[in-house]
Amino acid sequence: MLADSEIEHLDNIVQRKRVLKKGEFLFKAGDPFDAIHAIRSGSLKSYTISSDGIEQLTGFHLPGEMVGLNAVSTEAYPSFAKALETSLVCSIPFDRLEALARDLPALQSQLFRVMSGEIRDEQELMMLLSKKNADERFAAFVMNLSARYRRRGLSDKEFFLSMTRSDIGNYLGLAVETVSRLITRLQKKELIEIKDRYLCIKDLHELSALAGTSCHH
Amino acid sequence: MLADSEIEHLDNIVQRKRVLKKGEFLFKAGDPFDAIHAIRSGSLKSYTISSDGIEQLTGFHLPGEMVGLNAVSTEAYPSFAKALETSLVCSIPFDRLEALARDLPALQSQLFRVMSGEIRDEQELMMLLSKKNADERFAAFVMNLSARYRRRGLSDKEFFLSMTRSDIGNYLGLAVETVSRLITRLQKKELIEIKDRYLCIKDLHELSALAGTSCHH
DNA sequence: CGAATGTTTGAGGATGCTCAAGGGATGTGG
DNA sequence: CCACATCCCTTGAGCATCCTCAAACATTCG
Secondary structure, three states: OOOHHHHHHHHHHOOEEEEEOOOOEEEOOOOEOOEEEEEEEOOEEEEEEOOOOOEEEEEEEOOOOEEOHHHOOOOEOOOEEEEOOOEEEEEEEHHHHHHHHHHOHHHHHHHHHHHHHHHHHHHHHHHHHHHOOHHHHHHHHHHHHHHHHHHOOOOOOEEEOOOOHHHHHHHHOOOHHHHHHHHHHHHHOOOEEEEOOEEEEOOHHHHHHHHOOOOOO | OOOHHHHHHHHHHOOEEEEEOOOOEEEOOOOEOOEEEEEEEOOEEEEEEOOOOOEEEEEEEOOOOEEOHHHOOOOEOOOEEEEOOOEEEEEEEHHHHHHHHHHOHHHHHHHHHHHHHHHHHHHHHHHHHHHOOHHHHHHHHHHHHHHHHHHOOOOOOEEEOOOOHHHHHHHHOOOHHHHHHHHHHHHHOOOEEEEOOEEEEOOHHHHHHHHOOOOOO
């Protein structure tokens, strides 16, 4: 945690708050890397474009989270970041953040921790992708969102899915049709309820069990 | 890159060089996190144990690479690190590294870059797992090792696979049998040649094309 | 209101897993 | 040094999961 005086320093270097409308880019792959970004409200997706021109989703970003940490060692952003809905974003020039981190041990420490945490989260996702079947993946995806909303003090049982079914499928390595069928099935089992894009978790315990690593049968 | 004087500082805080024999642990999940580690020679694997007791591989570590970066924000290591062969490892107490980074801007910067790079590498792996079929995964795996050896000035066309087929399958989300069949097939196509665990890339160009993101047919 | 985009459902098929078995390599204790 | 156990690798046959293709409906937006 940062002290008030430190947060004040941070506020000073926040370049600007920017509003992105749905579909607008925070940055594109190839844009020169200059800043990392904190989501204040709304949500974004990160993706790359493969050599055959297909969108490859790498992550969703919710309020309170950072975008651009994967670009620190590069000249240019390696991915696109696009708003899934109207979103408010704060950008922080990285060179200034780095300089400030030298003077504020707590900030340096915090940055290391945030980056380390991102590494860990991705390892978890990798296991999800390499070990779990479709149902488990989707359950884990929902539980992951739930936990992230809870961490920010928002409801962990009811929230809005700002991404399309197609985005979810792309992210989880599943076909859109499979995602749609999963949702139907989990609703029939009364684990969740989805009306349009509002998701309500009916049985958090059961869903968590499904998401938890389990054997293949 | 660090200046000589900076490297000297670093050398001073390297706790010790440790030799690990095949099968020995560098650390176990749950061990208190105190240091990150640099591989001097040999190789290690990282893995977690899922709730049902199954080993879940998260990465391989080659000479010149760092282990433990995913633990910076935690009290304890979240994974196991086990030597795949006799290996030499340098451990660096993290609190001292952090302190030193405050005084050596280049070191701080380097740490940010290494961590950011790890985030990026994992995103690439995620895409591999969610988008590619078995052949593409294995080709990408071999190309990845090849590039990492090249970066360290070692041969990128011939190297030793210190991990078992089972480890590879676990890592790539494939059954051992599938890995074995893949190897047989790629040898018949004369893209690679494997004698025991010595791998020789016969057609780097073709293998690279196979590894590169391509459509599902 | 039409066009584009997103969602759902069905039918058939391919990829990769499971199960099964055999051979080879490595290591340990007698 | 051999016998035995264990681990690793390979190959085959059958099958399940999830993808592809196809079509219809819903929703959003200009």
